[in-house]
Amino acid sequence: MKIQPYLFFDGRCEEAAEFYKKALGAKVQMMLRNKEAPEPHGTSAAAEKILHMRLNIGDSIVLMSDGHSQGKPKFEGFSLSVTVNSDAEAQRYFSALSDGGKVQMPMTKTFFSSNFGMVFDKFGVLWMVYVESMNAK
DSSP states (O other), rough: OOOOEEETTTTTTTHHHHHHHHHHHEEEEEEEEEGGGGOOOOOOGGTSSEEEEEETTTTTTEEEOOTTOOOOOOOOSEEEEESSSSSSHHHHHHHHHHTTTTTEEEOOOOOOOSSSEEEETSSSEEEEEEOOSOOOO
């Protein structure tokens, strides 16, 4: 069994995928536009919008869609976590995700990690970036 987050970007899915490619090295594994579905989805204006996308980020899969394409994505009650092996990696990803976003907690040493920070990216997705460390004292 796998649990995979499914994010609805409300019309900004393709833009988000491009951002995550640049920021995190993500790769699009599969993309289906509304116009490619066996049965029509939405209006003709929504034909180019993303019905379903499978994005590979590191060893993980994030599923994405434009949803209803109303232009008002809401991401509440969860965050995505980027776990890396070095402070340099953590800083690099945190900085990239911060571009156009809003830092919630700057990168800092904590009792559980040598480097941890939280940032809302420019789409409103909350990311936690940290160095996995068993002995972060």
